[in-house]
Amino acid sequence: MQTTLKTTAAPIDLPQLDLHKRRRPHEIIIQAFLFACGIISIFVTLGIVFVLFQESLRFFGSGEVNLIEFLTGTTWQPAIGEFGILPLFLSTIITSLIGMLVALPLGLAVAIYLSEYASPRARGILKPILEVLAGIPTVVYGYFALTFMTPLLRSLFGADTVQIYNMASGGIVIGILIIPLIASMSEDALSAVPRSLREGAYGLGATKLETSLKIVVPAALSGISAAVIVGISRAVGETMVVALSVGAGPKLTFNPFESAETMTGHIVRISGGDLSYDSIDYNSIFSIALFLFVITFLLNLISRFVVQRFREVYD
Amino acid sequence: MKHTSIFVTLLMIVAIIASACAPAAQPTTVPQPTQAPAKVEPTKASEQPTAAPALADPTKAPEPTAEPAMEMLGGLPMVDAGAVTGDIVTAGSSTVYPLSEAMAARFQDEGYTGNITIDSIGSGAGLERFCKTGETDIANASRAIKSSEVESCRAIDREPVEFRVGTDALAVVVNPENTWLDEGVTLEELAKIFSADAKTWAEVNPAWPAEPILRFSPGTDSGTFDYFIEAVMTPAYNKDAKLGEEALLKAENLQLSEDDNVLVQGVEGDKNAIGYFGYAYFQENADKLKALKINGVAPSGSAVDAGTYPLARPLFIYSDPKIMAEKPQVADFINFYLTFVNEEIDAVGYFPASTSVLNGAKMALLIALGQ
Amino acid sequence: MSTFELSAQPREQTMMRETEAVAAVAAGAAGTFAIEATDVNIFYGQFRAVKDVSLQIQKNKITALIGPSGCGKSTMLRAFNRMNDLVSTARIAGEVLFHGRNLYAREVDPVEVRRKIGMVFQKPNPFPKSIYENVLWGAKINGFKGKADDLVEQSLRQAALWDEVKDKLKQSGLSLSGGQQQRLCIARTIATRPEIILMDEPCSALDPIATLKIEDLMRELVEKYTIIIVTHNMQQAARVSDYTAFFNMEQDRAGYLVEYDDTKKIFTNPKDQRTEDYVTGRFG
Numbered sequence A: 001m002q003t004t005l006k007t008t009a010a011p012i013d014l015p016q017l018d019l020h021k022r023r024r025p026h027e028i029i030i031q032a033f034l035f036a037c038g039i040i041s042i043f044v045t046l047g048i049v050f051v052l053f054q055e056s057l058r059f060f061g062s063g064e065v066n067l068i069e070f071l072t073g074t075t076w077q078p079a080i081g082e083f084g085i086l087p088l089f090l091s092t093i094i095t096s097l098i099g100m101l102v103a104l105p106l107g108l109a110v111a112i113y114l115s116e117y118a119s120p121r122a123r124g125i126l127k128p129i130l131e132v133l134a135g136i137p138t139v140v141y142g143y144f145a146l147t148f149m150t151p152l153l154r155s156l157f158g159a160d161t162v163q164i165y166n167m168a169s170g171g172i173v174i175g176i177l178i179i180p181l182i183a184s185m186s187e188d189a190l191s192a193v194p195r196s197l198r199e200g201a202y203g204l205g206a207t208k209l210e211t212s213l214k215i216v217v218p219a220a221l222s223g224i225s226a227a228v229i230v231g232i233s234r235a236v237g238e239t240m241v242v243a244l245s246v247g248a249g250p251k252l253t254f255n256p257f258e259s260a261e262t263m264t265g266h267i268v269r270i271s272g273g274d275l276s277y278d279s280i281d282y283n284s285i286f287s288i289a290l291f292l293f294v295i296t297f298l299l300n301l302i303s304r305f306v307v308q309r310f311r312e313v314y315d
Numbered sequence B: 001m002k003h004t005s006i007f008v009t010l011l012m013i014v015a016i017i018a019s020a021c022a023p024a025a026q027p028t029t030v031p032q033p034t035q036a037p038a039k040v041e042p043t044k045a046s047e048q049p050t051a052a053p054a055l056a057d058p059t060k061a062p063e064p065t066a067e068p069a070m071e072m073l074g075g076l077p078m079v080d081a082g083a084v085t086g087d088i089v090t091a092g093s094s095t096v097y098p099l100s101e102a103m104a105a106r107f108q109d110e111g112y113t114g115n116i117t118i119d120s121i122g123s124g125a126g127l128e129r130f131c132k133t134g135e136t137d138i139a140n141a142s143r144a145i146k147s148s149e150v151e152s153c154r155a156i157d158r159e160p161v162e163f164r165v166g167t168d169a170l171a172v173v174v175n176p177e178n179t180w181l182d183e184g185v186t187l188e189e190l191a192k193i194f195s196a197d198a199k200t201w202a203e204v205n206p207a208w209p210a211e212p213i214l215r216f217s218p219g220t221d222s223g224t225f226d227y228f229i230e231a232v233m234t235p236a237y238n239k240d241a242k243l244g245e246e247a248l249l250k251a252e253n254l255q256l257s258e259d260d261n262v263l264v265q266g267v268e269g270d271k272n273a274i275g276y277f278g279y280a281y282f283q284e285n286a287d288k289l290k291a292l293k294i295n296g297v298a299p300s301g302s303a304v305d306a307g308t309y310p311l312a313r314p315l316f317i318y319s320d321p322k323i324m325a326e327k328p329q330v331a332d333f334i335n336f337y338l339t340f341v342n343e344e345i346d347a348v349g350y351f352p353a354s355t356s357v358l359n360g361a362k363m364a365l366l367i368a369l370g371q
Numbered sequence C: 001m002s003t004f005e006l007s008a009q010p011r012e013q014t015m016m017r018e019t020e021a022v023a024a025v026a027a028g029a030a031g032t033f034a035i036e037a038t039d040v041n042i043f044y045g046q047f048r049a050v051k052d053v054s055l056q057i058q059k060n061k062i063t064a065l066i067g068p069s070g071c072g073k074s075t076m077l078r079a080f081n082r083m084n085d086l087v088s089t090a091r092i093a094g095e096v097l098f099h100g101r102n103l104y105a106r107e108v109d110p111v112e113v114r115r116k117i118g119m120v121f122q123k124p125n126p127f128p129k130s131i132y133e134n135v136l137w138g139a140k141i142n143g144f145k146g147k148a149d150d151l152v153e154q155s156l157r158q159a160a161l162w163d164e165v166k167d168k169l170k171q172s173g174l175s176l177s178g179g180q181q182q183r184l185c186i187a188r189t190i191a192t193r194p195e196i197i198l199m200d201e202p203c204s205a206l207d208p209i210a211t212l213k214i215e216d217l218m219r220e221l222v223e224k225y226t227i228i229i230v231t232h233n234m235q236q237a238a239r240v241s242d243y244t245a246f247f248n249m250e251q252d253r254a255g256y257l258v259e260y261d262d263t264k265k266i267f268t269n270p271k272d273q274r275t276e277d278y279v280t281g282r283f284g
């Protein structure tokens, strides 16, 4: 009996190892809170998509227009039942393209300068300036386009060539507007390129320029492409600048010096004006919004794809 | 701390008054603070005196405010603006907007402490907000209300009452560098210029340049647009408004904007541009633009008075007797509006309605208030 | 340590004179030096990382720099091709003679220096490009005009990598193993036809077999090139190098040269007690 007592006593004396699950209420609360935040943003997005689809369905269900007409029609004039999105779409493409032609080289140049060349002091001055640029309300950019860029273009190319409202001016200013975005995203990508790569290049007798352009930029290509695509999304979605400077009438034209109207510009003009809530005109702007949404959504998908693909190659 | 105590006091006053004379305070008497003074926040109240003078006509010396005594003036009871409280919500025509704004500024100058909002969204939308959603107390319109709109109004138990406040002449404007229209245009030419039937000036008249016509028009739901269709396009298209509107909207190089400044800038910026909008906007920009003679008559006060200028139209505000009864501040504002509109209208750039028309409006108000 | 402190000054002085004597003898035998540092001091800001180092490197020999961590070996090595220029706070005093010219003279272009004096780093750092381009890149920016295919093959052969990669030249350099990557880095350095190759712990990220491969490679390369290698691996220094320089530092953490001699001597019969302690693992 004594021996058995001893053996049973022994494990009791040992400090017990407790592997039971323990409750940690604050962890659960915080987790729930974070989860809720995530869910809310998902629901908001879903809500937006739902509204877009619902109103667009109403639009296409009205019988006044079908999808083919919508996608291929060359006139957009809701008041007379013309709902061809091409003029709006083309103008969006042209202004965004011009914007990217401005923003990409300049933004990348700024990024390369900041990450490869700038002394800490120069960086300390330039970065806040970029942030300020990024923080300026887009209305201001809009008036800048109208009162500075357009007159400039007209003095360069002649007032007969450049209309007072034109896509070029808006596009260029959109470009200026997204320079900070492209610059800061690209700079992040460039700075993320390991120092060892640069040293490797220098060790082979590369100059700073060769190192920057031929080694660092290609190595950061995935990040830079992502920046470009985000920039395009931004350009496509930019509203105030085009609303103020590009024009107020949809027009199917490739001439950047003519006035036209982008998708966003049209939406803001129509919704800012007077429109009855249950008219087809009103629903039509949702169909444009849906179209925009699809475009930016696709761009996002592409950017994810690009980032993933290049990552495979470079790591 | 101070603010909260003021707020609480105000709330108590409201509560007492509301319980004392809740049902329908007689609107014709000097208005009493019936409701909503709580909304007038102390900060806002202190802002207004500084903001308002900027809006008021600077050419006029600030005249001594009328004594708060009740006085009959032009058949209407005298309004003591300082005693009027409560908010007023208006929306509608961008043409009427500057006039209403001038009147509101003067109303506030003379002591009104409530908030008055004036949204410039176009006659159609203004009447919709008034008749369909019932969001507003007053609708501004640069055309007479349509029967369909009257019906919508009745559907929400509102009976629109019309007050004529002035006359607007539509100015057809071109760039100062335009020389080929110095002699003006006829209504027929104007219709063709603004239609899809002509791409270039030369297609309207071979003597004019073979340059594209750049058209600037107010947006499709603005009263100005409707009026232009009615007065210019429709007669040229077999009196078919639909055809006329279509002809204009299908035209190339057409810019439609609710924002008249967009139009002014557009015409100012291009030699080949033509546009139209309310005469007030032309007057503000007379140095940058040229107004065309229509059928040989230039827009001017005398031409409008004489009825010779073809593109003149009435300006209205609309309200409803029930609203005026429930919100005496609305009645007071309209009263004030009709009483002083002719002192302000010149500065705003429109033409005063004739005395008889204005008296008719005042009668309408009296009748509405008497209900 | 305390004995060092007490006797540091006089012993260092004697050591210096002896080192110079050895180097001078060696130089006399081999002709001129490949590169020669005289009274070099290197600072990072206010901090002195290298103190009064004079070192003559023999042509077509492997010279190993050894010493405790942080004593300034890498700093010294990078001084030979002006890589320290890339550190904004770095400053150098003294001379580094190459072909009789001071590399730090005002008119000398660091880019040109690095074209003649290549560098292989501790961690393999191939460019995110194909193997082929990795080899060719440095040569191209140096104005190489000949047949690219031949240069690539030749360099990869010299780097003992050709057989392993000849069928996948288009693949990314990053797809190779660590040892292969390091040989690729050596190949791309060779392709620029330098005179001197600097190697900073080139094998520290590699397994023993890959390390041996690189060591064999170094022995082959030394026929054509002068190699300076920093290593923490005593056996490696003993195995591979012809000369060894032992660096040390005191409490001010400024590295100085303790002893520089034939590798055999350093490892079997060092003159300085500190060297002996270090190479036999009794240090610190």
Ligand SMILES: Nc1ncnc2c1ncn2[C@@H]1O[C@H](COP(=O)(O)OP(=O)(O)OP(=O)(O)O)[C@@H](O)[C@H]1O
Pocket (backbone or CB within 6 Å): C044, C049, C068, C069, C070, C071, C072, C073, C074, C075, C076, C087, C089, C253
């Ligand atoms: N970029 C730099 N900025 C400031 N100080 C530096 C920098 N690089 C090195 N140092 C300092 O200089 C001294 C020498 O560094 P170095 O890298 O040359 O040592 P090391 O002998 O190569 O060491 P290890 O064997 O660990 O590589 C160290 O004290 C280090 O902290």
Ligand SMILES: [Mg+2]
Pocket (backbone or CB within 6 Å): C073, C074, C075, C200, C230
């Ligand atoms: Mg080191």
